Amino acid sequence: MTAHRSARDEILGRVRSALAGVEPTPEPVVAPRAVHDPPRSHAQVVDLFAERVADYRAAVDRVAPADLARHLASLFAATERVVVPSGLDGVLRAAVSHPVVDEELSAAELDTVDAVLTTACVGIAETGTIVLDHGPGQGRRALTLVPDRHVCVVHADQVVPDVPDAMARLATSVARGRPLTWVSGPSATSDIELTRVEGVHGPRVLHVVLVG
Amino acid sequence: MSRTFVGMPPFPTAAREALGDTQLRHNLAHATGVIRDKRLRLVEEQGDLWEPLRLAGAAVKQRALDDLATHLERLEESLTAAGATVHWARDAEEACRVVASVARSHGVDEVVKVKSMATAEIELNEHLEREGIAAWETDLAELIVQLGEDLPSHILVPAIHRNRAEIREIFLRRMAVVGRPAPADLTDEPEVLAGAAREHLREKFLRAKVGVSGANFAVAETGTLVVVESEGNGRMCLTLPEVLVSVVGIEKVVPTFAELDPLMRLLPRSSTGERMNPYTSMWTGPSAPDGTADGPQEVHVVLVDNGRTRALADETGRQALRCIRCSACLNVCPVYERTGGHAYGSVYPGPIGAILNPLLTGTGVDEQTDSLPYASTLCGACFEACPVRIDIPEVLVHLRSKVVDGHRDDRPPKAEAVAMKAAGWAFADASRLGLVEKASGLSGRVLARLSRTTLPGGRPAAGRLPGPAAAWTGARDLPAPPAESFRAWWDRTDGGRSERGTSYDQQQGTSRPYDVPEES
Numbered sequence: 001m002t003a004h005r006s007a008r009d010e011i012l013g014r015v016r017s018a019l020a021g022v023e024p025t026p027e028p029v030v031a032p033r034a035v036h037d038p039p040r041s042h043a044q045v046v047d048l049f050a051e052r053v054a055d056y057r058a059a060v061d062r063v064a065p066a067d068l069a070r071h072l073a074s075l076f077a078a079t080e081r082v083v084v085p086s087g088l089d090g091v092l093r094a095a096v097s098h099p100v101v102d103e104e105l106s107a108a109e110l111d112t113v114d115a116v117l118t119t120a121c122v123g124i125a126e127t128g129t130i131v132l133d134h135g136p137g138q139g140r141r142a143l144t145l146v147p148d149r150h151v152c153v154v155h156a157d158q159v160v161p162d163v164p165d166a167m168a169r170l171a172t173s174v175a176r177g178r179p180l181t182w183v184s185g186p187s188a189t190s191d192i193e194l195t196r197v198e199g200v201h202g203p204r205v206l207h208v209v210l211v212g
Numbered sequence: 213m214s215r216t217f218v219g220m221p222p223f224p225t226a227a228r229e230a231l232g233d234t235q236l237r238h239n240l241a242h243a244t245g246v247i248r249d250k251r252l253r254l255v256e257e258q259g260d261l262w263e264p265l266r267l268a269g270a271a272v273k274q275r276a277l278d279d280l281a282t283h284l285e286r287l288e289e290s291l292t293a294a295g296a297t298v299h300w301a302r303d304a305e306e307a308c309r310v311v312a313s314v315a316r317s318h319g320v321d322e323v324v325k326v327k328s329m330a331t332a333e334i335e336l337n338e339h340l341e342r343e344g345i346a347a348w349e350t351d352l353a354e355l356i357v358q359l360g361e362d363l364p365s366h367i368l369v370p371a372i373h374r375n376r377a378e379i380r381e382i383f384l385r386r387m388a389v390v391g392r393p394a395p396a397d398l399t400d401e402p403e404v405l406a407g408a409a410r411e412h413l414r415e416k417f418l419r420a421k422v423g424v425s426g427a428n429f430a431v432a433e434t435g436t437l438v439v440v441e442s443e444g445n446g447r448m449c450l451t452l453p454e455v456l457v458s459v460v461g462i463e464k465v466v467p468t469f470a471e472l473d474p475l476m477r478l479l480p481r482s483s484t485g486e487r488m489n490p491y492t493s494m495w496t497g498p499s500a501p502d503g504t505a506d507g508p509q510e511v512h513v514v515l516v517d518n519g520r521t522r523a524l525a526d527e528t529g530r531q532a533l534r535c536i537r538c539s540a541c542l543n544v545c546p547v548y549e550r551t552g553g554h555a556y557g558s559v560y561p562g563p564i565g566a567i568l569n570p571l572l573t574g575t576g577v578d579e580q581t582d583s584l585p586y587a588s589t590l591c592g593a594c595f596e597a598c599p600v601r602i603d604i605p606e607v608l609v610h611l612r613s614k615v616v617d618g619h620r621d622d623r624p625p626k627a628e629a630v631a632m633k634a635a636g637w638a639f640a641d642a643s644r645l646g647l648v649e650k651a652s653g654l655s656g657r658v659l660a661r662l663s664r665t666t667l668p669g670g671r672p673a674a675g676r677l678p679g680p681a682a683a684w685t686g687a688r689d690l691p692a693p694p695a696e697s698f699r700a701w702w703d704r705t706d707g708g709r710s711e712r713g714t715s716y717d718q719q720q721g722t723s724r725p726y727d728v729p730e731e732s
Contacts, residue, residue, distance in 0.1 A: 008288075011462065011517045013279045018525035020533040023277035028467060031268035031474035034261050052487065064244075107452050108416050109373050127480075127488035140506040141451040141493075143443060164473045174469055177294060179499045179506060182492035187444040190484050191353035191369050191455060192376055192402040194243040200406050201413065201443025202491060 010026070033164055034126070041163065049159045050210055052128025056185020057198050058206040068153070068211055069095045075151055075207065078187060081113040086145060087136025090118065092153060102143055115149035116203075122175065123159040123181075123210075124166045129184045130208065131166060132156055133173035142179055150203040152183075158212035164174045215363050216335055220557030222583035227547075240373045240552050244543045250485025251540060251597075258481070261528040268474040271599040272576065275533035276432075276465050283432040283465045290435030294497025296511040304334035307459055307516045311336055311424060312343050314457050314512055320345065320421050323457075326439060327351035327448040328426025329367060329537050330459045330516060332559040336424070345423065348390075348416050350445035352409050359386040365553030365561060367539040368483050373552050376400040387412050413445065423453035423508065427460045428536065429475060430513075433468040433479035436496045437513070440479060442489050450493050456508035461516050463524075469515065475536060478599035483538035519572030528610040529571045534600040535564055541594035541604060547587055556584060563594035567607040575611060576618030584613035627680030649697035665689055695707040 005013070006030065008160045040048075054060045072095035076082050083100040084093055093099055102112055119137035120130045130152055132138045144150050160166050170180060187202030220226060227375040230236060257609050276283055288298045301307035311331075315323055323340065325331065325347050337347040337358075349358045357364050360382040364370030370381070382404065383394040392415055394408045425446070437458055439446045449454060466472055480489040498511045524530050542548045542562030553561030558569045559582050566584040573581055585608045594604040619626055625633075638648045663672040673689040676682060684690065688729035697703075707713040 007302045007306060009301055011300055011515070012281050012284065012523065014517065014521035015284070015462070015524060017519050018530075019278065019280065024282070025271075026273045029275060030263060030470075031273040032264040032476070034258075055487075060468070062381045091527060095295075111414070111418060114673075116620055123400045124488070126299055129488045134506060140504070141447065145451060156467055161236050163477050164470075167473045168472055171469055174494065174496060177496050179449070179496065180492075180494040182488065182494075184486070184488035184490050187442070188491070189352050189406055189443045190247075191351070191356070191371060191443075192379060192405055193239070194246045194372070195402055199403070199408045200410055200443035200445070200534055201350075201417070201448055203655045207316070211412075 020179060031164060034162060041057040042159075046156045046159050046210070046212075049123050049125035049154075050188075052076075052125060053123075053130075053185070053208050055128055055189075057208075058128075058185045058208055060101055060208045060210060062210045065211055068209070071209065072151070072153075075209075076115065080115055082115045082117055083110065083113045083143060083147060084117050085137060085139030086137075087205065088117070089119070089137055092119070092137070094160050097109075102139055102201075105139045107142060107146060110146035113147050115162070116143055116147040117149060117151045118153070119153045120152050120158065122166045122169050124161075127161055127181050127184060131170060132183065133170065133178045133180045134181070135173075135178070141179060144181065144183075145202055148203055148207040149207065150183075151207045151209065153209045153211060156210065159210075215361060216338060217363060217557050218285075220580055222581060223555055223557070223587040226557060227551040227587070230551045230555045233552075235372050235375070236552050237550060239373055242375075243369070243372050244549050247325040247485055247543045251482060251543070253658070254485055254487060264722065265474055265477060266599055266601050269478045269536075269599050270534060272471045272474060273536070273600050274467060274531070275471075276467055277463065277530060277533055279636045280462065280465065280524065282356050283467050284462060286432040286464050286467075287430055287435065288515075290432065291497060291513055292313045292435075294435045296435065296497040296513050299512060301513045301514050301516045302519070303518050303720075304516075305339075307334045307514050307518065308336050308339035310512070310514045311457050311459065312340055312345065315340065315345050315422050316343070318421055318455055322346040322416075322420065323422045324348050324350055324416055324420040324449045324453065326423070326425035326441070326449045326460060327354050327370075328424070329457055329559060330426040330461050331424060332364065334516065334518060336459065346390075348413070348420075350377060350413050350417070350449060351441075352406060352443060352445075353570055354415070355409055356382060358381065359390070363554055364559055365389065365551065366542060367537050367562070368566075369539075375553070376405065379405055383412075384406055391416060391447050405657060413448075417445075417448040420449070422455045422457065423449035425449055425456065425458045427458050427464055428479070429462050429472060430464045431467075431468045431469050431472065432465050434496055436469060436494050438472065439493045440476075440489050441491050441493075442484065444491055446727075447493055450495065451507040453508055455510040455512075457512040457514065459514045459516060461518070462520050463535075479536055482536075482540040482597070482599040519574075522574060523571035524567070525627055526571060526610075529567065529607050531602050532564070532567050532571055532604075532607060533600055534602055535568065536600060537564075540599065541602075544590075544593040544597045546593070547589060551587075556587065558584075563588060564602070564605045564610075566605055567602075567611060570611050570614075571607075575614045582615045582618070583611075585615060627683070646699070648705060650691040650699060653695050653697060653700070656695050659692035660695070663692060667691055669691055 082096045122135040123129040186198045186206040187200045215576045232512040265561040299310045340347045353371040368374040387394040392412045396405040428440045497508045555566045560568045590605045660672040665673045672692040679684040
């Protein structure tokens with residue numbers, strides 16, 4: 001024993017003595033889920049996703065897989081500087097006329113581009129949320145943060161009904177050490193008189209392209 | 213120079229001053245009204261799911277607290293395995309020293325900060341300032357407070373007491389002093405003000421080497437920290453700097469990743485009244501999945517006690533550590549809505565502050581903290597709104613008894629203690645009570661004669677009384693005691709039997725077993 005216990009040992013010791021006699025609950029808590037009668041079809045879930053994303057004043061386009069490349073191309077003006085993750089699927093990349101490929105661009109360099117094009121990992125219908133796990137087509141976190149416009153391609157089969165479904169899909173990514181970014185609409189604040197204003201530090205425009 | 217809450221007067225004094233500020237009351241009534249309506253709409257949208265969800269949220273946080281040492285050890289293990297450096301801090305001073313030493317080891321004179329209650333609680337900015345390190349607040353409301361050399365007054369929206377015109381004035385006057393000036397043609401439109409903050413802070417984000425954050429949740433199982441935000445300033449601070457220090461209260465631990473589920477559904481609806489907040493970041497150490505670096509490659513986590521174990525040792529009070537800092541209790545509180553947050557004298561204002569501050573620092577230490585459990589009408593709106601079901605009224609009453617216990621041996625005793633002792637003496641014996649009632653009836657007759665105040669219904673009342681009684685009568689009318697006590701009436705009329713028109717027997721079969729005098 002040393003005369004001065006470490007902060008760690010002292011805090012853990014205080015915690016243990018504060019909780020003397022308290023029985024721990026070993027089993028994780030499973031939260032209730034919304035029950036729909038009749039159950040919602042996947043098509044209805046995807047419709048709800050589109051509606052809820054739009055509620056945040058994000059743009060939502062629904063396109064058939066065959067039209068995706070053409071539609072994406074129409075979203076970017078020829079003069080726009082669009083950055084794409086180096087791992088972005090070739091078809092999507094081809095939709096941008098002169099893409100800036102992210103090869104460890106600095107934050108200052110990212111600040112000079114107009115838009116970013118990525119895919120996503122999961123869409124949550126109930127809350128209108130897209131979740132990125134920053135896999136190959138989604139780029140590192142700064143990529144979808146610094147540019148002012150984020151165009152995000154979400155496939156219908158990536159859309160789940162609610163948060164618990166998303167947590168189940170994301171568990172593997174987290175176990176592998178991947179960071180997650182949950183995005184619900186464009187950057188916003190309610191700090192002035194609690195009135196919501198879209199557009200602060202993150203992308204001021206969020207454009208979701210829902211495929212299928 | 214930033215201000216702190218040190219030396220704030222007790223709640224009643226501070227509240228009286230705040231109540232005199234009509235602009236403040238207008239700003240607060242507007243803002244809390246807006247957020248209450250938004251929250252209520254979303255809670256209704258959840259229908260029958262909301263209550264079970266609250267129970268699940270409470271159960272997750274309680275499960276974490278009930279075996280906190282085990283979960284903390286697991287968190288440390290997971291964080292270390294993910295490449296983060298874990299520090300432990302017994303108190304505010306120790307936590308500040310850790311952050312300062314990380315900043316100094318990188319030779320920086322500034323850090324960018326994500327809004328964090330833990331760093332406000334430990335007064336990190338003031339500590340860093342003394343060491344010559346500028347801490348830039350990047351949340352819009354925190355920026356308004358910092359630029360205005362003001363104090364926070366709300367957990368979620370620290371500048372809730374400011375309206376758009378005041379914010380415009382602060383931006384015009386102060387932005388130029390610390391960085392990029394506000395545009396000269398700045399209007400008071402919220403969009404324009406948010407745009408000015410974007411321009412002002414962007415250069416700070418792009419050059420910052422060290423970021424400082426708190427965390428909404430820390431997952432023991434995976435070592436994942438979670439920051440829930442709206443503006444993207446959090447994402448900037450969490451991803452652009454090379455070094456990240458997160459200051460996390462030990463009660464922020466959540467046992468497993470899956471158990472974040474109810475909390476992620478409860479928090480945004482309860483705090484900003486949204487189905488989901490714009491941005492949530494979850495990261496697990498210095499992330500380098502697939503060998504590519506993403507974000508700060510040096511990650512520190514400071515686990516802070518600073519009174520939490522004291523709160524944990526209080527069997528009734530420990531539930532307050534379930535708090536997820538949503539601030540729903542502030543927005544529904546009739547006291548908070550009128551006094552605002554400054555009167556509570558702490559970074560944690562409102563109903564949760566009224567219990568959290570005494571639990572963290574202990575009762576009987578200073579007058580200001582001891583005044584907080586009384587800053588409530590016990591109406592219970594806070595408990596109804598709390599997403600993790602903290603029974604705030606129960607804890608308030610419990611803390612009031614602790615405050616009273618702490619003053620039991622005071623010499624001279626408080627007027628309240630003397631009054632309670634006298635009441636105890638009188639109620640202990642029927643003949644003593646009879647004497648007191650006679651005296652009270654006499655004073656009632658005198659008061660009824662002299663009184664110029666009458667209550668609705670015509671009953672005479674005492675106005676402001678002198679001496680210690682002024683504390684009670686200063687804000688309330690004390691009804692004059694009735695000329696005859698119930699016991700004296702019972703004796704005189706044989707339980708009402710000898711008094712016509714009022715006896716129980718005659719009233720049987722009606723819903724009014726006693727006589728209610730008609731009012732003319």
